[in-house]
Amino acid sequence: MAEAKQLSGAGLRGQVAGETALCTVGKSGAGLTYRGYDIADLAEKAQFEEIAYLLLRGKLPNQQELDAYKQKLQSLRGLPAALKTVLEQIPKDAHPMDVMRTGCSMLGNLETEQDFSEQDDKIDRMLAVFPSIITYWYRFAHEGVRIETDSDVDSIGGHFLELLHGKKPSELHEKVMNVSLILYAEHEFNASTFTARVCASTLSDIHSCVTGAIGSLRGPLHGGANEAAMELIQKFQTPDDAESGLMGMLERKEKIMGFGHAIYKESDPRNAIIKQWSKKLAEEVGDTVLYPVSERCEAVMWREKKLFCNADFFHASAYHFMGIPTELFTPIFVMSRVSGWTAHVKEQRENNRIIRPSADYTGPADAKWVPIEERK
Ligand SMILES: CC(=O)SCCNC(=O)CCNC(=O)[C@H](O)C(C)(C)COP(=O)(O)OP(=O)(O)OC[C@H]1O[C@@H](n2cnc3c(N)ncnc32)[C@H](O)[C@@H]1OP(=O)(O)O
Ligand SMILES: O=C([O-])CC(=O)C(=O)O
Numbered sequence: 001m002a003e004a005k006q007l008s009g010a011g012l013r014g015q016v017a018g019e020t021a022l023c024t025v026g027k028s029g030a031g032l033t034y035r036g037y038d039i040a041d042l043a044e045k046a047q048f049e050e051i052a053y054l055l056l057r058g059k060l061p062n063q064q065e066l067d068a069y070k071q072k073l074q075s076l077r078g079l080p081a082a083l084k085t086v087l088e089q090i091p092k093d094a095h096p097m098d099v100m101r102t103g104c105s106m107l108g109n110l111e112t113e114q115d116f117s118e119q120d121d122k123i124d125r126m127l128a129v130f131p132s133i134i135t136y137w138y139r140f141a142h143e144g145v146r147i148e149t150d151s152d153v154d155s156i157g158g159h160f161l162e163l164l165h166g167k168k169p170s171e172l173h174e175k176v177m178n179v180s181l182i183l184y185a186e187h188e189f190n191a192s193t194f195t196a197r198v199c200a201s202t203l204s205d206i207h208s209c210v211t212g213a214i215g216s217l218r219g220p221l222h223g224g225a226n227e228a229a230m231e232l233i234q235k236f237q238t239p240d241d242a243e244s245g246l247m248g249m250l251e252r253k254e255k256i257m258g259f260g261h262a263i264y265k266e267s268d269p270r271n272a273i274i275k276q277w278s279k280k281l282a283e284e285v286g287d288t289v290l291y292p293v294s295e296r297c298e299a300v301m302w303r304e305k306k307l308f309c310n311a312d313f314f315h316a317s318a319y320h321f322m323g324i325p326t327e328l329f330t331p332i333f334v335m336s337r338v339s340g341w342t343a344h345v346k347e348q349r350e351n352n353r354i355i356r357p358s359a360d361y362t363g364p365a366d367a368k369w370v371p372i373e374e375r376k
Contacts, residue, residue, distance in 0.1 A: 004028065005265035013262065017189055017355070018197065022055060022343050025188040026263040032270065034186050035059075043273045048156055048181035048336070049073060052127060055186055055343040056120070070154050076128035077149050077159065079136055080110050084146070087133065092141040096134055096331045097218040101211055103133035108207025116349060122206045123342040130338060131156060134331045135163035157181050160335065165323065172284065173322050176277045177332075180318065183270040183311055184333050186340030190262075192216035192223065196341040200348040201355040213341045214334055220257055223312075223337070226329040229258030230316035232297075237289065239296035246300045258313030259301050270311035278314040281321035290317045 004026060007014030024033045032039040035054055042051060049070050053061045061069060079087075086106045090099050107129065113122045132149035139147050151162045153169070157177025161169035169177070187193065196213040217223035236242035249256060261268055282291035294317050301307045319329050 003265060005263060007263070011262070012357075017194065017357075018348075019351075020188060020344065020347060022340070022347065023186045023188045026261075026265070032187075039183065039269055040273065043179050043182050043270075046182060048178050048185070051182050051185050052339040055339050056123060056346065072124060073128040073156065074154055074159075076125050077132050077151075079129065079132050079149055080107075082110055083107060083133070084136065087137040088140055090137055090141065094141075095218075096138065096327050097214065097224070097334070099137045100130065100134060100331050100334050101214045101218075103130075103137070104207055104214060105211045107133075108205060108211065113205040113207065119206055119342075119346060119349075123338075123346075126207075126210060126338050126342070127156065127335075130331075130335045131160035131163060134328065134335075135160065138164070138325075138328065139166075156335065160332070161322070161324075164328070169322075172280070176281065176318060176322065179277055180274065180315060180332065181336040183274060184336035186337070186343065188263075190222065191219075192337065193341055193344050197344050197348045198355045200345040201352055203349075203352070206342065206345060209345045210338060210341055213337070217333060217337065218330060223330045223333040225257040225310070226312040226315045226319070226333065227326050229313050230320060230326045230329065232257060233290055233293050233316060236293045239292050242293045242296045243300050246297060247304070250304055256297075256301060256307070258309060258316065259305075259307040261308075261310045264308070264310070266306075267308045268310040271309045271314060274311065274318055275309070275314040278318040278321065281318055285321050287317075287321065290320065 022035060024031065026032075034042060034051065035058070037054070037060075047066070047070075050061060050066055053059075053066065053069050083103065083106050087099065087103060090102065104126065107126070111122070111125065113119065129149075136147055136149055139145050147163055147166070149163060151159050153159045153162050153174070155174060155178060157180070158169050158174040161173055161177060189197075192213040195216040196209040199209040199212045220228045233242070236245055246256065278294070279291060281287075294314060298309050298313070301309075315329065316326075319332070320326070324332070
């Protein structure tokens with residue numbers, strides 16, 4: 001069993017900032033569980049909607065509960081006219097994560113959470129409508145079409161692909177999206193989830209918590225790394241090319257996106273799972289470049305730095321093989337992680353105290369007031 005990473009230093013590393021019953025990360029060095037269930041089992045056997053239910057309602061649904069839940073989510077995919085109007089104003093060159101942030105915030109204006117008793121309905125609405133928000137904007141901005149956001153596909157992942165491509169996804173693509181959404185659903189006190197919990201601790205509304213979390217996820221050190229990883233691997237024509245490119249980057253002490261982790265020491269358990277699906281997709285599309293390049297990056301980073309691929313690295317090639325534009329990679333993370341964020345918001349609200357840590361002061365002491373006309 002892998003050793004746990006020694007956690008200390010800046011960035012609150014290793015400090016316990018609260019309790020959760022939702023998830024364990026790296027408990028035995030490499031493990032990941034959602035409410036006690038191992039991620040490998042969940043990724044193999046579950047539907048994403050079952051995982052959302054597990055996180056949000058506290059138990060796995062039975063068949064009847066799952067059917068009703070999926071039906072409810074399917075009925076909530078429509079966009080209000082005022083939200084469509086706002087999305088149509090956002091320029092084509094906007095980053096889709098900014099579109100998600102605005103879309104979520106606008107939804108909070110139109111369907112405001114008036115009372116915490118409404119939280120489950122507001123959360124279900126976000127889960128259902130986020131794929132509609134991003135694909136509506138994307139296709140309007142890039143193709144000039146106003147799409148219908150309803151579809152017969154009953155899974156969130158399949159629905160997203162259908163809206164994006166305007167046709168039913170293949171079984172394989174729907175399956176990979178399902179696995180991907182499960183892998184990204186929840187990860188304890190990561191930066192974006194902690195953002196959501198801090199916001200929740202002020203007793204703010206659920207859309208504010210999620211809007212803030214989207215902003216935190218956007219950065220390349222967190223969710224934005226899947227896009228950055230794609231930009232990296234696309235630069236290389238062959239594995240040898242990748243090897244010399246990476247060696248140069250390491251020499252220049254550049255960060256290699258999609259590698260390393262704040263908590264895991266030797267591996268991220270999500271990587272082996274998405275890597276295997278990326279390989280299947282590479283075979284399907286007859287890829288002879290991106291997958292071998294990605295594998296070489298993995299080998300070089302481990303050999304040179306003992307750094308391993310995190311969840312983001314092989315997601316890049318997997319999404320690319322399914323024809324998903326690179327700038328939509330992190331919004332997919334949002335479509336999934338909204339389940340984890342909101343489960344944390346619910347947990348925070350159940351046992352709340354405002355989150356307010358202290359700081360060590362490093363500024364000047366006893367500064368004397370200088371009238372403005374005497375200042376240099
Ligand atoms: C789904 C997710 O959000 S997973 C994370 C996605 N983010 C990325 O892939 C971005 C690239 N990775 C990183 O920047 C980091 O590994 C993080 C942000 C994920 C974790 O940061 P930390 O906890 O500070 O990393 P850690 O303490 O393990 O770093 C140890 C050393 O390895 C270096 N290192 C860590 N990751 C990388 C990397 N990807 N490339 C190059 N060097 C790295 C650090 O700079 C540090 O070196 P130093 O001691 O000389 O400063
Ligand atoms: O846990 C973290 O710090 C980042 C991460 O992998 C995630 O949020 O999925």
